[in-house]
Amino acid sequence: MTVDARVRVRYAETDQMGVAYYGNYFTWFEVGRVEWCKANGFNYRDMEHDDGVMLVVAEASCRYKAAARFDDELLIRTSVLRARRKLITFGYEVLKAGRDELLATGETTHLVTGKDLKPRALPEKYFAIFGL
Amino acid sequence: MTVDARVRVRYAETDQMGVAYYGNYFTWFEVGRVEWCKANGFNYRDMEHDDGVMLVVAEASCRYKAAARFDDELLIRTSVLRARRKLITFGYEVLKAGRDELLATGETTHLVTGKDLKPRALPEKYFAIFGL
């Protein structure tokens, strides 16, 4: 399932090139992931708090195709590309809302860990959500 | 005692005006506070970790006099303006290194709390450091 989150580029997120700084896309990916969880029936916050499970980033990448500018409304289109019990990969497309112009694509791969940051398996109640 | 910390303005910290974004000064104040602690004989990290004491921000302010630009080296000149057992106020001057041009001044007031974010008194071993 693919889920769209919306963000609007903040002045704080621009740099002196006049466009959004490249590091901010990874924060927007996070916004996309959190929204993906909600649309799939659970809150990431509760997963951490109630189940003591964290999705720690092991790899992250982004390809930038066109610049995002201040006050642009963006869609962060998020899906799960691959999931195993201990490793989940999300994929992202960043689009300019309305025009559906593709600005960037990216991936993040997460280790499932406990609060101690040590690897563990995803609790069974999340299996169906991640297609396991 | 007044302590100088050094930061260099990062590209990420600029905005499309071509100057450092105003919110970043509060991060630089934090760098100044951490350095003030070190110069006064303790690590803020250890204070949190070993003593379970946190300095939670209750008020923060900044006056901006001149812009900081990408790659400028700044001095964050930090001192304690007022200290009581449960409330500490730091003062800051942000200067352009070398030229000693004053770019900004600011203050942050902190509640002394435990890890539960509830007010408590500063441990006695810190009294002399804060002039109590």
Next chain:
Amino acid sequence: MTVDARVRVRYAETDQMGVAYYGNYFTWFEVGRVEWCKANGFNYRDMEHDDGVMLVVAEASCRYKAAARFDDELLIRTSVLRARRKLITFGYEVLKAGRDELLATGETTHLVTGKDLKPRALPEKYFAIFGL
């Protein structure tokens, strides 16, 4: 006129205290200002781009009353407290959405400048909007 903007606390905006880092409130104030402009009939982006007018921050302050946490939805309630042709002060309340719990209050004062960051007067077409 008071205008509400909504933000959701991002994981990136939390710190190891488990709450939103104090510097981020100033970014949220910016989100509030941008929304205030839109609700009052103009885009801040166009003001910069079309009129060459910038609102450069001269002073900023925030009082923190209660912590904002990851995934909390916040209202940034923005109004103009004082306006002159060369100086505008915005006021902010940060509330937890739904519960209307007041988390913080703040102010930012802005110099009206040209693209060269030098003071100038606000263009006449904005007078009525700012009650001048």
Next chain:
Amino acid sequence: MTVDARVRVRYAETDQMGVAYYGNYFTWFEVGRVEWCKANGFNYRDMEHDDGVMLVVAEASCRYKAAARFDDELLIRTSVLRARRKLITFGYEVLKAGRDELLATGETTHLVTGKDLKPRALPEKYFAIFGL
């Protein structure tokens, strides 16, 4: 040539997991690039300002091996992996200073552009520096 830059993890850069947020590594990579330029005889700032040349990020990636924590001093070990007249790839290692423990590795690939963000060739005076 490999160049080491030093950063200290800021409180602002931690998140509620108690470690540095994954997006900040890309800002540290920027610190590494800027330092690489200096050690190789030019300022990135001057390149933008004097030559009108920008290095716009086209791709960025990071692999995270171990967490960086508040107040850790890090080395950002930067080198040029590949360079052509219109495309430059930097490589990075993030190490914990003193212990030389590898925390992360990464790459960023940059398009050479003018101030209009349109591709152009690198000015000839930089050829030798980038091994062209």
